[in-house]
Amino acid sequence: MRDFRYIGYPLFITLVSALLYQLVATYITGSIRDTLLILIRVIALFLFGMSLNKSTRRHMSVWKIVVAVVVTIFLLLYELGAFYLPYLSTVLAFFGVGGFFICMLYILCGYLFVD
Numbered sequence: 001m002r003d004f005r006y007i008g009y010p011l012f013i014t015l016v017s018a019l020l021y022q023l024v025a026t027y028i029t030g031s032i033r034d035t036l037l038i039l040i041r042v043i044a045l046f047l048f049g050m051s052l053n054k055s056t057r058r059h060m061s062v063w064k065i066v067v068a069v070v071v072t073i074f075l076l077l078y079e080l081g082a083f084y085l086p087y088l089s090t091v092l093a094f095f096g097v098g099g100f101f102i103c104m105l106y107i108l109c110g111y112l113f114v115d
Helices: 002-027 032-052 062-080 086-095 099-114
Strands: none
Touching: 002 032, 002 086, 002 099, 032 099, 062 099
């Protein structure tokens, strides 16, 4: 449960911000839409950075490194088009996980690898 704070909060911020971004992009029209999308990006990045900044001492665990490497390779191969999973594409599209939010997942994986 303790590891959920370090992994769960950044992942939660990523998923919620991706869903909020997708909802605004889909259902809001007009000139305010672009402003809201920029605000969501800025707030999401700011909260994501805050959630990664923990001042407590952590112990090295191998499973974090393995998960980070596997997820990074999986996302890279998926973006390169090496494989296609229709259900995964549907889930990612539902949450609005595109290039920007995949970059956030890359940042999370890099943080876990170094941590």
